[in-house]
Amino acid sequence: MIEFAGETFESTEDIQKRFESIRDTAPLKEPLQGTEHKMVMKLLQMHPRYKEKIGPGISALTVDYHPEFKTTRVFTIVRIDKLREDFSFQKPWRKLQATLAAPRTNKQPGDTKKSPVSDPxxxxxxxxxxxxxxxxxxxxxxxxxxxxxxxxxxxxxxxxxxx
CATH class of the missing domain: 1.10.287 (Helix Hairpins)
Known part of the structure; x- marks a missing residue:
């Protein structure tokens, strides 16, 4: 089980399917709300050009058609300066997937004890x-x-x- 953005998923594949569902079914140009907004925001934060993409700040996250590939739906950032910036789902998804798949430890912040060494x-x-x-x-x-x-x-x- 994986907890992500307030939802529980069986696997990273289920999270990916949820992102694809949001992208493929959300009303065009309508701000994402609730869990959908939270999930896409967490995805966006993993984008390699996150700071460049958000510019001076985010007004909304939406779904729209890609400016060049007119039938391809993409996540879009509506910035506070009114510019719209689409972003690739795949780039941040790979990074997020690696983060979600990374082994987790039970160490608490500030815990300096070494874990016993053993084969994973x-x-x-x-x-x-x-x-x-x-x-x-x-x-x-x-x-x-x-x-x-x-x-x-x-x-x-x-x-x-x-x-």
């Missing part, structure tokens, strides 16, 4: 592997995004040249 349980080994896999996937996704951005720039240059 199979469950912990699986969590560690999942975290490593998520980090690896996030790195690959970053490279894919950079390649897509470069390709987009090339397409724009070709379009300008052809005009």
């Amino acid at each position: 349980a199979p469950e912990q080994q699986q969590n560690t592997l999942s975290a490593e896999k998520a980090a690896w996937i996030a790195k690959l996704e970053s490279r894919v995004t950079a390649a897509e951005n470069a390709l987009s720039g090339i397409r724009k240059a070709i379009a300008e040249f052809e005009e």
Whole structure:
């Protein structure tokens, strides 16, 4: 069981399905409310460009169509300066997934006692592997995004040249 944003989930896959459900079913351009807002805010906070994305602050979180891919629904930040900024679900999800999959300890803040050293349980080994896999996937996704951005720039240059 995983507690996240006030809800209990069986697995990280169930959390991902919930994010996808929010993205795919929320009314367009309507501010997210309650648990949906809380979940998407926690997701946004894991985005690698969080501070850049939120700018001077957030007025609302919504779902809208991607500005370039007109049929793709995305989470959108409505900033207090009235600018709208979409953000990738996958980038922060990989980081959040790794965080959720990381082994948890029973240490309390300020506890300096060392834990006895032992081989991790199979469950912990699986969590560690999942975290490593998520980090690896996030790195690959970053490279894919950079390649897509470069390709987009090339397409724009070709379009300008052809005009």
